[in-house]
Structure formats: structure tokens, C-alpha cells
Amino acid sequence: MKKKGARRDEVIEQVEHHGGLRPGVAEAVSAETGIPAADVYGVSTFYTLLREPNVKRVCQGLTCKMAGADSLIDTVEGVAASCLGQCDRAPVSIAEDLTLEHADTRGAITPDDDALAMNLGGQDDPAYPNLARAKELGAEAFLAELKSSGLQGRGGAGFPAWIKWNAVRNESDPTHYVIVNADEAEPGTFKDREVMLRRPHLLLEGLAIACWFAGCTDAYIYIRGEFPGPKRSVEAALAAAPIPGVTVHIVSGHGAYICGEETALIESIEGKRGMPRLKPPYPTQVGLFGKPTLMNNVETLACVPRITERGGDWFRGLGKTEAGTKLYCLSGHVQNPGVYELPLGVTLDELVEAAGGYIGTPKAFSPGGASAGFLPMANRSTPLDFKSLADAGSMIGSAGVVVLNDTISMADAARWQQIFFEDESCGQCAPCRIGARLQRRAIDKYLETRDFNALKHVVDLHWEMEEGSICGLGMVASLPLVSAMKHFPEDFS
Numbered sequence: 001m002k003k004k005g006a007r008r009d010e011v012i013e014q015v016e017h018h019g020g021l022r023p024g025v026a027e028a029v030s031a032e033t034g035i036p037a038a039d040v041y042g043v044s045t046f047y048t049l050l051r052e053p054n055v056k057r058v059c060q061g062l063t064c065k066m067a068g069a070d071s072l073i074d075t076v077e078g079v080a081a082s083c084l085g086q087c088d089r090a091p092v093s094i095a096e097d098l099t100l101e102h103a104d105t106r107g108a109i110t111p112d113d114d115a116l117a118m119n120l121g122g123q124d125d126p127a128y129p130n131l132a133r134a135k136e137l138g139a140e141a142f143l144a145e146l147k148s149s150g151l152q153g154r155g156g157a158g159f160p161a162w163i164k165w166n167a168v169r170n171e172s173d174p175t176h177y178v179i180v181n182a183d184e185a186e187p188g189t190f191k192d193r194e195v196m197l198r199r200p201h202l203l204l205e206g207l208a209i210a211c212w213f214a215g216c217t218d219a220y221i222y223i224r225g226e227f228p229g230p231k232r233s234v235e236a237a238l239a240a241a242p243i244p245g246v247t248v249h250i251v252s253g254h255g256a257y258i259c260g261e262e263t264a265l266i267e268s269i270e271g272k273r274g275m276p277r278l279k280p281p282y283p284t285q286v287g288l289f290g291k292p293t294l295m296n297n298v299e300t301l302a303c304v305p306r307i308t309e310r311g312g313d314w315f316r317g318l319g320k321t322e323a324g325t326k327l328y329c330l331s332g333h334v335q336n337p338g339v340y341e342l343p344l345g346v347t348l349d350e351l352v353e354a355a356g357g358y359i360g361t362p363k364a365f366s367p368g369g370a371s372a373g374f375l376p377m378a379n380r381s382t383p384l385d386f387k388s389l390a391d392a393g394s395m396i397g398s399a400g401v402v403v404l405n406d407t408i409s410m411a412d413a414a415r416w417q418q419i420f421f422e423d424e425s426c427g428q429c430a431p432c433r434i435g436a437r438l439q440r441r442a443i444d445k446y447l448e449t450r451d452f453n454a455l456k457h458v459v460d461l462h463w464e465m466e467e468g469s470i471c472g473l474g475m476v477a478s479l480p481l482v483s484a485m486k487h488f489p490e491d492f493s
């Protein structure tokens, strides 16, 4: 038990030790930490796993919905949960201890191939030879390799890695932090899960290189709470091969999708509600505990060891239309859902071919998670890369590719995605909080009445949400509905 005056960032952990926000827990944690009970309560209610502990959860992500989540929820008598990051095994439920309960056994991985940048099917190396290589190269030469690699952040925004790394290194404050974003909660996305399970040392080696380069002695890995297996895998790897000179803190998320947004994640580590901050300042300037912070996605860091070993030009040359290979998560109506490492810029048809083909007649796909909306099969030859998908009015995001065949009504599919955004909005901006609700109500009303008038405000509302939201969630929250209406008018007639 912690004593009065415990650190603020321990509040969430303390509530978790008490088994979640049961009656009396806020008061107990307040007595132990000196933080007001109302504050403890306010923080805890933000997080699903604290607010509603010890229940079975049934995934309501798009792929699980298509695979029969509605009947599963009746069978297991669980509560509805936003996407659980297991779309390759849909439909899925997890037990009270967050371990997988009902899940398909599928879940393919690209076969072992040494020519790949991450090679999830290959062997992990706990000796971290590339950390030594990076140090031998020296900071300037290493940065030149990172720059020539063309590596763009794999967490969704695609920001060039070298710019962020260099910005943190150049900050004059002597304390710098590095954070690994392993919150992976975008519906359709489950690649970081596999990196942590299969190649934890690759991730830790990338982190080690980032800490050396950024001058950091304290690093954080924020892993979504519904991933106990990947967390154990990272913990075991860290125990077997600690990063020299760096204390690595592993922090669990507690069931809030928005905590994947970088500033919300920082707030969460600091023991607060995971509400995004206004930017600027950016985390590279004012990040964790007010210090310059380098945050990267798991996959971004997992690319770094091979870039160090084989050079930036080698990595860049792996791509088809843009630099490097990419971990594509493929689920929905395809033969072998799973994680496929392929050249960045393959088309949907090429990706699905690697997975054994379509099931039924494909009708639509979502190329980058719920945030990417839907595209029609007319885009089946569009390169799945950052620029081409942006030009098509969508995004690669975290490359959570979901295929929908012609058994699915796009009005239903849009509704499932709108429910996700309504549930996951943190609520601090009115356009996002109210807009997400109005969009969901609009599609509900349309499905109830089949009167197109129910949808007449949807496009205007989308504009207001895009313009008036603090973070990316509000900006894209209407996209599933708006894109479905645009590309599939026959489903809204």
C-alpha cells in the first residue's frame, strides 16, 4: 500500500490494485495518496477497464460484427467492447482476466524471409548488435541513414521519423523521454500485437537505439490493457536482455482508444484522464512530465535495427511506391486473415492474393482502420500507401485493412463504425462529442425509417467536426458514414 503523497502518476495503478472502481475504492486510494477522492473517481471513470472491471467482453469491431459478434454476446453473456485488436480471429471475446476466450484459430503471418525489414516469422536476437553498430556509426551518420531510409511513422500520421528524432535530440533540456506507443486500438489493426509477441527484442533494440540517440535514460512502453500476452512477452524480453543505461517502465492502458493519440497517452501515463492536449507545443518540445519526448509506434521502432544494419537506401528500396516494407493487417472476407509484411504500396488485390484470396464477391474495403472510412472496389488497384490513399480521400493510417463482401449493407457497416467513435470520443470538444452522437443517431434513424432526410445534415456536420476538433479522432469520426454514403448510394436509397 502506498502512503499519503504518492506520485500522481500512480493513481491509476492504485485503483487497479484495488480491483477497479468498486464502491469505496476512490476514497481508499485518496487516503493512500492524498489525491482528492473526486479526482481519483474522475480519472478512473475515464477508463473502461477500471470503470467496469471483471466482466467478459465481446468485441464490437467491424470484423467481429461481420463474423457474428451479436450472437456471441448473447452466448457468453459479456458486455460490448470496442475493437479488441484480434480481427484476424473474429468473432472474439475475452475473459474477466482479459485473456482470449472465444476466438477463431486463424491469424496468418508472412513466412520467414530474411529480406524483410521486420520478418515476424524470423528469429529474435537478444544481443542487440545494431545498438553497437549505431554507436559505432555515431549520431550524425546514423541520422543520415534514418533520413535516407524514408521511414515514416507507422502509427497513423506518417510523420518522417528522422525529423522527430532529431528534434528531440536537439532540445536543450537535459531530460528527454522516449515512449513506445503500443496502445493499438484502431479497429482492424493488430500488427503491434504480433511484433511484441514474436519479435520483442527487435522492438527493444529499436527502443535502445532511440534512447541512445535521444539521450534518454527513462523510457516508457504503453501497452493496451487488453493485450496481457504481448505485455508478458515484452516483460520477459526486457528481463532477459535489459537495455544498458535505460530504465524501461511498462505501463498498461485501461481500455480507452483515445489514449493512442500521443498527447492523451502522455496524460494517461501522468495519471490523468486521457484527454488530448492542444498542439503546439508538440511532445518533442513539451511532452511527458513537461520534458522533450520522442514517441514512436511499435512498428516504427521495429524498422530501425535493420535500417542500422543494412542502411537507409536498402530499406527505402524495399518499398513499391513509398519507402520500406509495411505490416498490413488484413481481416474480413478473405481466406487467411493475418499480418502480412509487404512492400509499401501493394494494392488491395496483391495483399489479398498473399492471403489466399477473397471470400465471396468483394464490395468495399476500409484500408486503414475505422478512421479511414470505406472505399469501393474501384480502388482495388490503388497503392495502399500514405499518398495514394490520401489522394483517394482515405488514409493508410495503421494499415488495418478490412474487406467487406456483398453480403454486407454499407449502412450497417457505417453504423457500427459510428458507434465506435461515439463511444470513444473523450468528450472535451463539442463538435466531436455532440457530432459523433448526432451522426450515429442519423444513421439509426435512417435504418429505422429508410427516410433519406434523416441523413441530410451528415455532410455539414462532418465539416464542422473536421474543423472544430482538437485531435484526429473528431476530424475523422464522420468518415465511415460520409464515405459509405458517397461510394455506395444504392445502400442509402
Ligand SMILES: Cc1cc2nc3c(=O)[nH]c(=O)nc-3n(C[C@H](O)[C@H](O)[C@H](O)COP(=O)(O)O)c2cc1C
Residues within 6 Å of the ligand: 152, 153, 154, 155, 156, 157, 158, 159, 181, 182, 183, 184, 185, 186, 257, 258, 259, 260, 261, 262, 263, 295, 296, 297, 298, 300, 301, 471, 472, 473
Ligand atoms: C485517435 C487517435 C488514436 C491513435 N492511436 C494510435 C495507436 O494506437 N498507436 C500508435 O502508434 N499511434 C496512434 N495514434 C497516432 C499517435 O498520435 C502518434 O502519431 C504516433 O504514436 C507517433 O508515432 P509514429 O510517428 O511512429 O507513427 C493515434 C492518433 C489518434 C488521433
Ligand code: SF4
Residues within 6 Å of the ligand: 258, 275, 276, 424, 425, 426, 427, 428, 429, 430, 432, 433, 469, 470, 471, 472, 473, 474, 475
Ligand atoms: S476531437 Fe474528440 S477525442 Fe479528440 S480531443 Fe476532441 S473530443 Fe476528445
